[in-house]
Amino acid sequence: MPLLEDGRLVADDWVTVADDAPLPDPPAILTLARLRAEDLAGRNAPLGLALDPATQPEEIADLLPRLSLVAVLLPKSKDGRAFTQARSLREHHGFQGEIRATGHVLPDQYRMLLRCGVSTVQLPEGADPAVWTRSADLVDIAYQPARDAGAPLGLRRRRLERV
Amino acid sequence: MNAYVDVTALPAPAYPPHARTYRYDEVDREFLQERIAEFSGQVERRLAGALTEDEFKPLRLMNGLYLQLHAYMYRIAIPYGILNATQLRQLAMIARRWDRGFGHFTTRQNIQFNWTRLEDVPDIMRALADVDMHAIQTSGNCIRNTTTDEYAGASPDEVADPRVYAEIIRQWSTLHPEFTWLPRKFKIAITGAPHDRVALQAHDVGVVVRKNAAGETGFEVWAGGGLGRTPVLARKIRDWVGEDEFLAYLEAVLRVYNALGNRDNIYKARIKILVRDLGDEFAERVEAEFARLPKRKYRLDPEIVDQIASHFAPPPFAALPDNPQAYAQALDGNAEFAAWAKQSVRAHKAPGYASVTISLKPIGGIPGDASAEQMEAVATLAERHSFGEIRVTHVQNLVLPHVRQEDLLAVWDGLRAAGLATPNIGLISDIIACPGMDYCALATARSIPVAQMISERFASLDRQLDIGECFINISGCINACGHHHVGHIGILGVDKRGAESYQITLGGSATNDAAIGELVGPGFAYDAVTDAVETILRTYVAHRAAGERFVDTYRRIGLAPFKEALYAVA
Ligand code: SF4
Numbered sequence: 001m002p003l004l005e006d007g008r009l010v011a012d013d014w015v016t017v018a019d020d021a022p023l024p025d026p027p028a029i030l031t032l033a034r035l036r037a038e039d040l041a042g043r044n045a046p047l048g049l050a051l052d053p054a055t056q057p058e059e060i061a062d063l064l065p066r067l068s069l070v071a072v073l074l075p076k077s078k079d080g081r082a083f084t085q086a087r088s089l090r091e092h093h094g095f096q097g098e099i100r101a102t103g104h105v106l107p108d109q110y111r112m113l114l115r116c117g118v119s120t121v122q123l124p125e126g127a128d129p130a131v132w133t134r135s136a137d138l139v140d141i142a143y144q145p146a147r148d149a150g151a152p153l154g155l156r157r158r159r160l161e162r163v
Numbered sequence: 164m165n166a167y168v169d170v171t172a173l174p175a176p177a178y179p180p181h182a183r184t185y186r187y188d189e190v191d192r193e194f195l196q197e198r199i200a201e202f203s204g205q206v207e208r209r210l211a212g213a214l215t216e217d218e219f220k221p222l223r224l225m226n227g228l229y230l231q232l233h234a235y236m237y238r239i240a241i242p243y244g245i246l247n248a249t250q251l252r253q254l255a256m257i258a259r260r261w262d263r264g265f266g267h268f269t270t271r272q273n274i275q276f277n278w279t280r281l282e283d284v285p286d287i288m289r290a291l292a293d294v295d296m297h298a299i300q301t302s303g304n305c306i307r308n309t310t311t312d313e314y315a316g317a318s319p320d321e322v323a324d325p326r327v328y329a330e331i332i333r334q335w336s337t338l339h340p341e342f343t344w345l346p347r348k349f350k351i352a353i354t355g356a357p358h359d360r361v362a363l364q365a366h367d368v369g370v371v372v373r374k375n376a377a378g379e380t381g382f383e384v385w386a387g388g389g390l391g392r393t394p395v396l397a398r399k400i401r402d403w404v405g406e407d408e409f410l411a412y413l414e415a416v417l418r419v420y421n422a423l424g425n426r427d428n429i430y431k432a433r434i435k436i437l438v439r440d441l442g443d444e445f446a447e448r449v450e451a452e453f454a455r456l457p458k459r460k461y462r463l464d465p466e467i468v469d470q471i472a473s474h475f476a477p478p479p480f481a482a483l484p485d486n487p488q489a490y491a492q493a494l495d496g497n498a499e500f501a502a503w504a505k506q507s508v509r510a511h512k513a514p515g516y517a518s519v520t521i522s523l524k525p526i527g528g529i530p531g532d533a534s535a536e537q538m539e540a541v542a543t544l545a546e547r548h549s550f551g552e553i554r555v556t557h558v559q560n561l562v563l564p565h566v567r568q569e570d571l572l573a574v575w576d577g578l579r580a581a582g583l584a585t586p587n588i589g590l591i592s593d594i595i596a597c598p599g600m601d602y603c604a605l606a607t608a609r610s611i612p613v614a615q616m617i618s619e620r621f622a623s624l625d626r627q628l629d630i631g632e633c634f635i636n637i638s639g640c641i642n643a644c645g646h647h648h649v650g651h652i653g654i655l656g657v658d659k660r661g662a663e664s665y666q667i668t669l670g671g672s673a674t675n676d677a678a679i680g681e682l683v684g685p686g687f688a689y690d691a692v693t694d695a696v697e698t699i700l701r702t703y704v705a706h707r708a709a710g711e712r713f714v715d716t717y718r719r720i721g722l723a724p725f726k727e728a729l730y731a732v733a
Contacts, residue, residue, distance in 0.1 A: 080344025
């Protein structure tokens with residue numbers, strides 16, 4: 001599936017692995033159960049976690065040092081738990097890797113996802129990235145702090161620039 | 164890195180004293196235009212088929228657009244219920260031009276138009292933006308319009324001005340990146356007075372602004388209230404949050420809710436269910452989240468508070484004596500005026516001034532409705548007599564907050580000419596009713612006609628005065644938009660095998676003594692409800708001790724005498 005990063009489509013190096021499939025060589029995204037069950041001692045290729053919307057980031061904090069990617073999921077576009085998960089991963093756990101939004105994501109959510117710390121979005125087949133960037137850039141005034149870089153401004157209104 | 168940078172800190176505007184409402188500057192206006200462009204684009208994508216109706220629905224709801232029984236309903240935000248005269252005139256214009264000449268004021272201190280055509284919405288949005296208004300976040304699963312005390316800045320019992328913090332909440336929650344896709348809608352009420360006029364415990368979050376012994380401002384926070392099919396009263400989760408940590412604390416509450424609120428069943432998705440199920444653990448989780456939040460980032464800067472507070476500076480009150488002779492004489496010489504003043508005029512913190520509550524509940528009328536002409540009449544009176552300021556109350560009336568006592572007779576004359584001088588504030592015909600079957604697609608029964616029947620039955624002012632303070636709340640279905648659970652007399656219309664049946668609860672309250680009403684027994688048919696209310700009130704009158712209001716008597720004698728009177732076999 002196409003992957004959106006920095007407003008552009010980029011190659012996706014990751015494979016999402018089913019619980020009963022063999023572990024492949026390339027960077028692999030696993031479920032929490034699989035990650036916990038697997039003996040990963042010898043593995044050097046990057047690992048990713050498909051985080052269930054109901055799992056709190058605290059529950060996977062111990063795994064984060066080994067993870068290069070966390071995929072958060074919007075089962076339906078209006079199920080917004082991923083926003084809090086992303087923000088918590090960045091803000092409380094200092095997670096530096098890729099946070100990927102998957103599932104039923106709307107272009108109208110792109111700006112908010114980025115502001116919560118999401119870095120990439122898995123798009124539906126055939127999606128036009130321009131629709132996503134246009135939607136993200138439409139409103140560039142924000143009234144509250146988020147995961148945006150820059151000085152802490154508290155409630156001060158600020159102008160956003162996508163970088 | 165793929166993220167946003169806060170490129171520029173935008174200045175907070177400074178304004179002349181007494182701006183009446185929060186005054187927009189270029190930044191706020193630019194934001195509004197961006198938001199209009201965003202919604203227009205969403206409408207285009209919907210029309211082009213790029214968005215499914217399922218995907219579009221939450222987006223249109225977040226812009227105040229509902230699909231009702233006969234047409235779209237457009238709900239316009241009146242932040243914390245404060246309007247200036249120019250804005251009210253514009254609402255009158257919209258009512259006339261794009262609706263049927265009426266607007267409907269709601270219990271959320273907003274206004275809605277019930278006959279909106281989708282193709283007119285962009286024009287209406289622009290007309291609203293011309294007077295710094297919009298419909299953002301009046302619906303949908305986001306943080307809704309914050310409500311506050313309709314007498315804020317005027318009431319003698321006020322400890323701190325809640326409008327300042329209501330505006331701070333408004334700004335903070337506007338397109339909040341994390342809390343726009345919550346499990347359900349989220350309603351915050353805030354008060355700065357010890358007497359609860361905001362139904363604090365019926366809200367997802369209720370905030371009391373307080374001052375400590377050192378004169379510092381802080382907040383008492385309640386959470387988990389809500390009506391709907393499972394009514395729950397909010398519980399207190401914090402005695403004191405310092406002003407600078409207010410937003411950090413709200414972030415923590417919302418984060419816990421967004422992470423843990425039920426997503427599978429919309430009837431279990433409100434925060435009240437989470438708070439009820441978690442019990443004390445809810446507050447503990449909020450504390451844990453609060454403790455680890457980067458406080459510097461979420462700090463509420465006192466400078467920002469001051470700047471926003473400058474918008475709500477007191478109007479230039481004249482030095483006037485209380486109870487001027489002109490007013491006393493008018494009261495003495497005009498019984499009708501005196502009767503109205505008794506119900507509608509309220510003490511003010513500035514000597515020589517008063518607040519006037521305008522009833523939108525004429526006998527036999529639709530609660531909360533106002534015609535374009537009436538809105539204009541109120542706007543004119545506000546300009547002449549109340550520094551151009553109007554409030555919308557959570558019981559669907561209007562308020563002129565700052566009227567000179569010597570002008571009260573002139574205000575009454577003006578209201579009378581506009582058909583707005585019904586002297587029934589706080590009395591039995593000051594009914595809250597949801598739109599019900601007349602407009603609402605979810606309704607199981609009529610609501611407005613029941614209000615009309617009851618108000619006609621008790622049309623006599625003498626009778627109403629004899630009954631005294633008694634609040635009737637009517638909902639047309641279990642969603643409880645008419646807040647029937649917290650009415651002294653609550654009426655819920657349900658569908659019973661194809662016929663409307665009205666369940667009556669007694670003893671509810673939405674103020675400091677908040678309580679959920681108790682069901683009196685089996686429901687009543689549509690044409691028997693008014694008789695049932697009559698019986699209930701007769702029972703009260705027969706049992707009351709001197710000075711007791713309906714709800715006091717009810718609390719003393721309980722349900723049994725009412726049950727007996729209602730269901731006794733003749
Ligand atoms: S209570 Fe029911 S009928 Fe009344 S407005 Fe709400 S949803 Fe509609």
